Amino acid sequence: MTGVRLLLSKELRLLLREGTVILAIILPFVMYSAMGGMFAKLSSEVSRAYRLKGYSIAVVPGAPSEEQAARMIVALLRAQHANVRLAKGSPKALLERYTLVILVPRGFTRNLTRGLNATLIVYLRASLSKLAAATAAPSGVVGVLARGIGGGSRLRVEAYIYINGRVMSVEKLSRIVSAGMGLVDASIFVIFPVSSFAALLIGSEKEERMLDVLLSLPLPRRDIALSKMLSAIIVGAMAAASSIAGFYVMLAGATGGRSASLFYSMYTAEQMVEYFVAILASALFASALSLLLSLFTESVRGAQSITLIATLPALAAVFTVFTGIPVNPALYAVPYMCVVYASFSPLTGQTPAIASITAQLVETGIVVYVFVKLLSSEAAVTASATLRRLLRGRRRAAEEALPG
Amino acid sequence: MPLLVVEGLRKVYPGGVEALRGVSFEVEAGEVVALVGPNGAGKTTTFRIIATILRPTSGCVLLEGVDVVREPGEARKRLVYVPEEVGGYKQLTGREMIELLVKLHLAARGAERREIEEAVEEAVKLTGLSEKVLGKKLREYSKGMKRRVQVAAALAVAPRLAILDEPTAGLDVIAANHLRRLIRRVAAERGSAVLFSSHNMLEVEYLADRVYLIHRGEIIASGHPRDIVEEAGARNLEEAFLKLIAGREGGGV
């Protein structure tokens, strides 16, 4: 037993004195708790939308024959504490003042009394940053009314969303959102392997004792950086192609062979090009930042753990997709957001896509510059020791600050 | 002007260790020079500064008149460096590793294809390893075999200066002997100067035209091995080395 105790204490010390192991312990908590907050916000938004909380609603009879039905709908919604009133005018004009306009079309009452399906037309003013809520609100209308109308199961809703200056059916919006999500998720398949391969390319130089040799060779440091970035991206692209192809096959299986190309037909050629440029810019950034961070570690394992930092913003990008895509210039500069704006360009327009891609390329340039500078200085071989000493110094200072 | 001039080299590592305290020495073209001294004396630090990997805290290094700190790119074209802890890309075969090192070097000097191919063949011969062994991946190599690959590739490119940090450490008797002869021959035929370190004083006596003894970051003796032995009143270099170090430490070692 002494043997086990001694060995156990040795193994634990080996693991817990490794900064990257500590990082691997802490990161999941940070990540998932951030996710938790986002999901909580998302689900509260969706449930508010479903109960029509926070909407100002106008009910418009489409013909004199429908006035009574319209009044009834107003009453039903009021009974559910909705902020609603009867109004007249074109839905588009009314959307200036109301967030939700319910048009009772000619024939609605007749269909309902004859026991046929009756359709309401719903117009919704939605914001890009609350996409999930936007797609939930129309079914909220059905839900609330169905509870009040006897023949609720025959009630149908045809919903149009007024978003970012354009009107589209809720089906089209959902298709764009799922296509966009798919494209953003696909970028994860690129960014993670690229980052991991880049880490491998620095970590193995150190593990195989080749960094000193490499640095003494007559090669421009820029060439070293470039070749490492490109090879990480090429192999990363292979890994991504395999994941995406597998994913596609899986989806095709799940949707009974209905191909995903239905979704992607919504993108123009130009938008597709923007998407690929965004992915490339992101991959360049991921590889450069991972190479840079890897210089601060001593092994492949250490490098791969520390480069989690390089990929972390990609998760943020994926999460924003769940809640909605805020078109906010401050977000253009967040790494990997260009993939989000390029994927959602049918909704958000071209400006955010171009601006965020440009920002990403500039950031990549800065990281490459710093990396090449580090490679050209002795920091290439001393950075890991320096970081270690800094962390140790911090810990020692903290210990000294303890009373007693 | 000598090929290599090292002048007042000081190195304080980040963290405060003063590894070198004003090291000066010279190497003539085609000369074989040994830097010897106890563990931690500063040999590897000196080599890494000359090889442009570390920057000196102060002092300067001129290689063929090129300041290695200001113009590292130019300096690198003139030197090769084989580190003490020898390694290699384990996914490559011995032959591929040689080709890579030789090509990277000669391409930077603007050599022609034929010249590069000849140098590769030369390096293959210099390793003294069979074609079969050279066809294997480096992950299957012993430490000594990896060292032979790197030293051979280094010498085959005919650098102005080859820096070999403990080149025979870990080599068997036959391989070490082969390598010593190789170093002498390359220096004589190609005019490459060799700056090496070693803990084997017999080897130093055999190889070196000049020896610098470094102790705690300072050069404490220099000269032809024979002269050092004579001056110290010793029977051989090892004894001289021990006496000189003991003198510095004020008593026994």
Ligand SMILES: Nc1ncnc2c1ncn2[C@@H]1O[C@H](COP(=O)(O)OP(=O)(O)OP(=O)(O)O)[C@@H](O)[C@H]1O
């Ligand atoms: N990366 C480093 N960071 C801090 N100090 C270092 C570093 N490398 C070496 N040193 C210190 O510098 C001094 C000289 O080390 P160096 O490796 O140059 O010695 P050496 O003469 O090559 O020894 P050996 O014969 O053991 O190879 C030693 O005190 C060592 O602890």
Ligand SMILES: [Mg+2]
């Ligand atoms: Mg050494």
